[in-house]
Every structure is written in structure tokens, then in C-alpha cells.
Amino acid sequence: MKVLVLFDLARPASAGEQFSPRELKELEDKPTEADVLAALSRLGHEVETLGVFDDVLAIIETLKRFTPDVVFNLTESFHSNRANEPNIPALLELMKVRYTGAKADGLILCKDKVLAKKVLLYHRVRVPHFVISPQSRPLKRLRRFIFPAFVKPIGEESSDGIAKASFARSAEEALERARFINEKFQCDALIEEYIDGRELYLSVMGNTKLTVFPPREIFFEQIPEDEPKFATFKAKWDDAYRKKWGIRNGPARELPPELGEKLARLARKVYRALKVQGLGRIDIRLTAAGEITVIEANPNPSLARDEDFAQAAASAGLEYDALIQKILDCAGA
Ligand SMILES: Nc1ncnc2c1ncn2[C@@H]1O[C@H](COP(=O)(O)OP(=O)(O)O)[C@@H](O)[C@H]1O
Ligand SMILES: [Mg+2]
Numbered sequence: 001m002k003v004l005v006l007f008d009l010a011r012p013a014s015a016g017e018q019f020s021p022r023e024l025k026e027l028e029d030k031p032t033e034a035d036v037l038a039a040l041s042r043l044g045h046e047v048e049t050l051g052v053f054d055d056v057l058a059i060i061e062t063l064k065r066f067t068p069d070v071v072f073n074l075t076e077s078f079h080s081n082r083a084n085e086p087n088i089p090a091l092l093e094l095m096k097v098r099y100t101g102a103k104a105d106g107l108i109l110c111k112d113k114v115l116a117k118k119v120l121l122y123h124r125v126r127v128p129h130f131v132i133s134p135q136s137r138p139l140k141r142l143r144r145f146i147f148p149a150f151v152k153p154i155g156e157e158s159s160d161g162i163a164k165a166s167f168a169r170s171a172e173e174a175l176e177r178a179r180f181i182n183e184k185f186q187c188d189a190l191i192e193e194y195i196d197g198r199e200l201y202l203s204v205m206g207n208t209k210l211t212v213f214p215p216r217e218i219f220f221e222q223i224p225e226d227e228p229k230f231a232t233f234k235a236k237w238d239d240a241y242r243k244k245w246g247i248r249n250g251p252a253r254e255l256p257p258e259l260g261e262k263l264a265r266l267a268r269k270v271y272r273a274l275k276v277q278g279l280g281r282i283d284i285r286l287t288a289a290g291e292i293t294v295i296e297a298n299p300n301p302s303l304a305r306d307e308d309f310a311q312a313a314a315s316a317g318l319e320y321d322a323l324i325q326k327i328l329d330c331a332g333a
Contacts, residue, residue, distance in 0.1 A: 001045050001046070001068075001069040001070060001328065002045070002046045002047075002048075002066065002067065002068045002069045002070075003040050003045045003046070003047050003048075003068055003069065003070050003071075003072055003328065004047075004048050004049075004050060004062065004063070004066055004068035004070075004071045004072065005033065005036060005037055005040065005047060005048070005049045005050070005071075005072045005074065006050050006052060006059070006071050006072065006073050006074060006075050006088070006099075007030065007033045007049070007050075007051060007052065007074040007075055008051070008052060008053075008074075008075050008076055008077050008078075008080075009028070009051035009052060009053045010053070010080055011053055012053045012054070012055065013050070013051040013052075013053065013055075013058070017051065018048065018049050019033070019037070019049045019051065020037075021033075021034040021035070021037045021038040021041075022034070024037060028051075031304045031305075031306075032074060032302055032303050032304040032307075033049075033074055035303065035304055035305040035310075035320070036072060036074060036303055036324060037049065039320055039321045039324040040072065040324060040328075042321055043321055043324065043325055045328075048062070048066050048068070050062050052075055052078065052088070053079065053080075054078065054079040056091065059088075059091060059095075060091075060095065063095050063097055068097065069098065070097075070098045070099065070100065070328055070331045071092055071097055071098070071099040071100070071331075072099075072100050072327075072328065073088060073089060073092065073099045073100050073101050073300070074300075074303070075088045076157070076300070082111075082155070082156070082157060083111075083155065085107055085111065086104040086105075086107035086108045086111070087104070089101075089102060089103050089104050089107065090104040098331040098332065099331055099332070100278055100279075100327050100328060100330065100331045101277060101278040101279060101299065101300040101327070101331075102276060102277050102278065102280075102299035102300050103275070103277050103332065105275045106274060106275040106276045106277055106280075106299045107299055107300075109274050109275055110274050110276065110296070110297045110298065110299050111155055111157070112154065112155060113152070113154050113155065113190055113296060114130070114132060114154060114188075114190065116274055116296065116297060117130060119273055119274060120270065120273060120274070120294060122273075123269065123273045125266065125269065125270060125273070125294055126291070126292060126293045126294065127293060127294050128150070128192040128193040128194075128195055128293060128295070129145075129146075129192065129193040130190055130191060130192045130193070131145065131190075131191050132154070132188050132189070132190060132191075133175070133178035133179075133181075133182065133188065133189040133190075133191055134182075134188045135182040135186065135187055135188050135189075138175070138178060138179055138182055138189075139175060139178065139191075140175075141171065141175075142171040142174060142175065142191065145171065145174075145191070145193075146193065147168065147169055147170055147171070147174075147194075148167055148168060148169050148194040148228070149167075149168045149173075149174040149191050149192060149193065149194055150166055150167060150168070150191075150192045150193070150194040150195075150230070151166050151168055151174055151177040151178050151181060151189055151190065151191050151192070152166060152181070152189070152190050152192070153181050153185040153187050153188075153189065153190070154187050154188045154189065154190050155187055156185060156187075157298075158233075158236065158237075159231055159232060159233040159235070159236045159237070160185075160233060161181055161184065161185055161233075162230070162231065162232050162233055163232050163233060163234075164232060165177050165180075166230070166232070167194060167228045167230070168191075168194075174191050175191075177189070178191055194228070195285040195287065195293045195295070196228070196285075196287060196288075197285045197286045197287040197288060197291075197293075198217060198252075198253075198285065198286045199217065199218045199229075199230070199231065199283065199284075199285050199286075199295070200215045200216065200217050200252050200263065200283070200284050200285075200286060201215065201216040201217070201218075201249075201281055201282075201283055201308045201312070202215055202263055202264070202266075202267035202281065202282040202283075202284065203216070203279075203280075203281050203301070203308060203309045203312040203313065204267050204268065204271045204276070204279070204280050204281070204282065205278070205279045205313070205323075205326065205327070205330065206278075206330060207277055207278065207330055207332065210268045210271060210272075211316075212263075212264040212267050212268060213309075213312035213313050213315065213316045213318075214251060214252070214312055214315050214316055215251075215252035215255065215260070215263060215312070216249055216250065216251060216252060216308040216311060216312050217249070217250065217251070217252040217253060218231055218235075218247065218248075218249050219246070219247065219248050219249070219250065219253075220235075220245065220246065220247050221245075221246030221247070221248070222244070222245045222246030222247075223245050223246070223247075235247050249307075249308055249311075251311075251315055259286075259290070262292070263284070263292065266282070266284070266292060266294070267282045270282045270294055270297050271297065274297045274299075276297060276299045277299070277330075277332060278300075278327060278330045278331065278332070279299075279300065279301065279303075279309065279327055279330070280297060280298060280299050280300075280301060281297075281298045281301035281308060281309055282294065282296075282297050282298075283295045283296050283297075283298065303324075303327075305320050310323060
């Protein structure tokens with residue numbers, strides 16, 4: 001197949017600029033793109049790359065010239081703005097080209113953490129209780145809220161804006177953090193019920209018939225017992241910090257068999273309710289009492305070889321190249 005790998009660049013690409021897996025990994029700091037590109041080449045596809053900054057015409061012209069059978073869509077922003085993420089599949093849709101992963105609707109739905117929760121509530125899926133502290137009219141008090149709370153930006157990803165201070169023991173702490181989020185991210189803040197428990201990642205693939213891979217889990221091995229444990233920005237991305245605090249992701253520790261099936265059913269339900277396509281990762285928390293709460297759904301989760309989605313697939317016997325091929329096969333028109 002002719003495959004166009006589309007991804008974000010933080011600078012304009014030069015005309016016709018092509019990227020090798022090595023350049024992507026070492027010069028551009030794009031391990032996911034490097035892994036996917038290398039797999040597509042090993043699979044024998046005819047591949048071109050297009051790094052996108054702010055040039056819509058470059059996308060259109062490349063589609064017309066190269067006429068790919070499928071676009072492997074790895075973009076997460078446009079003009080360095082994540083809010084633009086849904087507009088890329090929307091454009092591909094208009095160009096009538098097949099592309100991998102989420103459509104505009106699933107991205108719009110999942111990226112708005114409040115809208116996503118409202119939809120899940122309709123489907124009777126347990127989500128954290130929440131209130132919004134709008135940027136334009138920040139809340140002055142929190143009534144009948146049970147603490148601790150957890151405060152985050154309404155539309156960020158990858159634990160941007162998630163730090164130790166996201167955990168709030170009182171109304172004062174929560175409102176202060178919400179104010180900080182309003183100002184730093186210029187967006188509404190979400191004040192949620194803090195869900196104490198294990199954090200599991202459920203990787204789902206498909207469009208109508210869905211496959212759920214074995215759950216993965218984040219472990220916090222050196223963080224003192226009585227401290228809250230959650231995936232701050234540092235806990236996710238800072239290798240030295242992860243090492244210091246014994247933070248690692250791996251196959252989920254043993255779960256009762258009936259719970260495994262329950263989680264898979266929930267993952268499928270959330271995936272469908274939030275219109276995820278192709279592939280997605282549903283993040284949940286499991287309390288000591290066995291209660292399951294959905295934290296968020298991620299359309300187009302990271303496909304880096306060493307991250308949870310690919311690792312979960314591998315643990316189900318689906319090796320990386322075969323996984324990439326399946327994702328291509330799921331590409332919608
Ligand atoms: N209500 C909550 N209770 C406990 N931990 C939470 C809650 N919401 C988020 N977290 C923690 O913060 C992390 C990032 O939050 P998330 O909503 O997934 O944002 P992002 O889109 O940045 O990944 C989660 O992986 C989890 O560890
Ligand atoms: Mg998350």
C-alpha cells in the first residue's frame with residue numbers, strides 16, 4: 001500500500017522534506033513516529049512522510065501528488081495548538097482519503113473532559129464527581145464537595161498541568177489550583193473527586209468488532225504508602241524521576257477473573273459511547289473495594305513501541321509490525 005505518515009512538527013517543514021526513523025527519533029524527538037515509520041517500511045509499504053506545522057495546502061498537495069491508499073495519522077495538533085487536533089481528520093475526510101484512528105467526532109468528544117463525562121453518565125458509567133471552575137468566572141467556593149479533590153485543565157493531554165498540587169485536601173487548595181490552571185492554560189479548570197486506587201490502562205482496537213488487550217497498570221513502588229499516587233507530568237515523562245520513585249508501567253497485577261471480563265466490557269462500552277475509532281486507551285481507577293471509575297478515554301493513544309498500547313498488544317501475542325498493519329486495516333474512509 002501507499003502510506004502517508006502524517007505527524008506534527010514544531011516548525012515549518014521544507015518542501016518535500018522526508019524523514020527517516022533515525023532522524024525522527026534522534027533529531028526530532030519523535031519515538032512514536034520513528035517506530036511506526038520503521039514498521040511500515042518493514043511491512044513493505046511504499047511510505048512518504050509529511051511533517052505538519054501550519055500549512056494546510058501542503059497536506060492537500062501531498063495527498064494529490066502521492067495519492068496514498070491510507071494516511072497514517074499521528075498528528076495531535078496544528079500550529080502547535082492541540083485544540084486543532086480534530087481538524088486534521090476532518091480535512092482528511094473532506095479529501096476522501098482513508099486514514100487511521102479517530103475521526104473528528106471522537107476527538108472532539110474525548111478531548112473535552114466534561115462533555116465526555118456527561119456522555120458517560122448518560123450510559124451509567126461511573127466517572128468522578130466534578131465541578132467546573134470557568135476561566136471567565138472562577139468559582140469562589142465549593143459547596144458540598146468531598147475532599148480530597150483533583151484539579152486539572154479541561155482540555156489538555158499527556159498529564160500537562162498535572163503535578164503534586166493537583167491533589168487538593170481542602171476547598172482552598174482546590175480553588176487555588178483551579179485559579180492557577182485558569183491562568184497558566186487559559187482554560188476552564190475541572191475540580192474532580194479524587195479516586196484513590198490502582199490505575200489501569202485498557203487498550204482497545206477495532207471499529208465494530210472490538211479487541212481488548214490485557215490491562216496494563218502504573219506502579220508507584222517507592223512512593224510512601226500514605227502519599228497519593230497518580231500520573232503527574234514528571235511521573236509520566238521524566239525517566240530520572242520515575243527511577244527515583246520506582247514508577248513503572250507493566251502488565252496489571254493479578255485481577256480476579258470476573259473483574260477482567262468486566263473491565264473489557266466497560267472498555268468496549270466507553271469506546272463506543274465516545275465514538276473512538278481504530279484504536280483507543282481507556283484509563284480507569286480501581287478502588288480497594290473493587291469499584292471501577294473511568295478517568296478518561298484516549299483516542300489515538302501513543303503508538304510508541306515501549307508504551308502501554310503496543311505493550312498490551314504484544315502481551316496478547318500481537319507483535320508490533322502486525323499491530324501497525326492491523327491499525328492500517330482498520331482505517332476508515
Ligand atoms: N479524579 C481523579 N482521581 C485520581 N487521579 C486522577 C483523577 N483524574 C486524573 N488523575 C490522575 O492524573 C493523571 C492524568 O489525568 P488525565 O485526566 O488522564 O489527564 P491527561 O489527559 O493529561 O492524561 C491520571 O493518569 C491519574 O493518575
Ligand atoms: Mg490520561
